[in-house]
Amino acid sequence: MDLSLNENELVEHCPKGHPVNECGHCKVRSVSVCSAVKAAELTELDKLARHSKFEKRQNLFEEGEKSNFVYNITSGMVRLYKNSKDGRRQIVGFALPGDFIGLTMPEFHEFSCDALMDTDVCEFSRKGFIELMASQPDLLGRLNSAVSHELTLAREHMVILGRRSAEEKICTFLLVLRRRFARMDALTVRVPLPMNRQDISDFLGMTLETVSRMLTKLERAKVIVIIPDGVRILDLIKLKALSGN
C-alpha cells in the first residue's frame, strides 16, 4: 500500500528535466496505445510521461495498492501475477515492449507486477491519462482496442489452462511468445525466455519440474534446442503439430 518505493525510484531513475517530445522518438509508439495521439498533440502526452527504469526483480506495483500510474513498456519485460494466501501464484500475463499496463484503469491494482529483466517504462499518471482520453477520443478507442485484444488473449489462454496437456502447453507457449516478439523484431527461430522455469509453470498452470521435463523432451525429439535464456526452434512444423492447434 505504501507507494514511497515507486516515488523514490522515480527520483532515482528519472532525471528531472527530460527532453520534451521524447514520445516523438519513442521506438514502441507505433505499436502501442500512444499511436492514437496525433503528432500535434505529442507534447501533451510528453508532459504526462515520465521515463523510468526498473531493474530485474524490481517491483512496479502490488495487487491491492492504489493505482496511481499506468505504464507503457518501452524495453525489457515484466510479469503480471496474482498470489494466493497459501503461496500459490498464477501469472496472468507477460508484458513486452509496446504493451500497456493498467489497461483496465482500476482504482486499485488487480495484480502485482515486477520486472523480469532491466526494463524501461513510460509512466503516466492514471488521472492525467484519463483526462487526456477525454480530450482525445481516439485515445479511448485505441485503449479499447488494446483491452479487447488482451481479452482475446486471455480467453485463448483459458483454453490452454483448462484443456491442454503439459506438452501442448509448452509448445503453444513457445509459439505464442514467438509471435508476440515478432511485433518488435522479425519472426525468427530463436525464442528468448527471460523468465525462469517457475515463471513459465506459474503461467501455464503446472510445476517447474514438468516444464523442465517437457523442454528436454522437445529437445530430445529434435524439435528445439535449449540455449541460454531461450530456445531455438529446429522443427516448427512438428512444434505446431505438438501444440494441439
Add this chain to the structure above:
Amino acid sequence: MDLSLNENELVEHCPKGHPVNECGHCKVRSVSVCSAVKAAELTELDKLARHSKFEKRQNLFEEGEKSNFVYNITSGMVRLYKNSKDGRRQIVGFALPGDFIGLTMPEFHEFSCDALMDTDVCEFSRKGFIELMASQPDLLGRLNSAVSHELTLAREHMVILGRRSAEEKICTFLLVLRRRFARMDALTVRVPLPMNRQDISDFLGMTLETVSRMLTKLERAKVIVIIPDGVRILDLIKLKALSGN
C-alpha cells in the same frame, strides 16, 4: 459461416413493427452497456435494436463466422465456448441478463455461442453499433468499462483454471455465479445452475464426473444441497473456506 439461420430466426421471432422506445422499458438497461445512451437518444438505440428469442440449445453464432451482430442478453443465459479439432471444449464464459456479447467487436467471432435455456436478446447490427458509438462517446466509454470488467473476470478465471483443485474450482464457481446473479436478483442462498455438469466441467477445466463427485461431496459435508437446476447453500462460511480464497 452461413448466417441464414440467424436471419430466419429474426424473421421468425421478431415481429416487424416492434414498439418504438422499447429500450426505455428494458429491464436490464441500467446494468448494461446501453445505460450510457441518454434517455433522449434512446429512440436512436431502438432503431438499431431487434428483440429476438433463442430457444434452448439454439445457436447464436459460431466461432469463425463473420460477425454481423452484437447482443445484449435481456433474459435467460448463454454459453461462450471454443472447440478444438479433437472435440475438447473450453467454455470461456456464461452470459447473463445485462451482459453484452461481442464486446471486442471482432470482424469474425472468436468463440461460439448458444443458449442454455430460452433466452431473449437485444440484437444490434455490429456496423450500426460502431456508428452509434462514434456519435455517442459515452457509449464507447461504457463499452470499454464492460470489456475491462470482462478482462478482470477472465484473469480471475485464469487463477481458477491454473492453480485451484477440483473442490476449490467448484466452490469458487458457485460463489462467483451467486454474485453474478445478484446483479439482477437479491443475493440468495439458492444458486441456479441452468448449465449441465458437462458445461460446468468445460468451464472449470475438469471432467463432468469430477464435477458430480465434488458436488455430492459438498452435499455430504452439509455445505450445499443439490436441488433441481441448482444448489442451495447451507453453509456459506464453509463454502468460502473451501474455495481457497
Add this chain to the structure above:
DNA sequence: CGTTGGGTTGATCGACCTCAATAAAAGTGG
C-alpha cells in the same frame, strides 16, 4: 414403455505433482 439425455457412483489408470538429489549457472567477496 422403450428411448434418450442427464446425473451419480465405482474401479482402475496414468499424467502430473511431490519430494529429493544433483548439476549447472550466476553471483560475491577475497
Add this chain to the structure above:
DNA sequence: CCACTTTTATTGAGGTCGATCAACCCAACG
C-alpha cells in the same frame, strides 16, 4: 581469477488427484 555461496535447472523415484472407462439410475417424453 578463483573458492564459495546462492540460485536455477535437471533428473529420478514414488505418490496422488483427477481422468478414464463403465455400470447404473432417474426423469422426461414420444
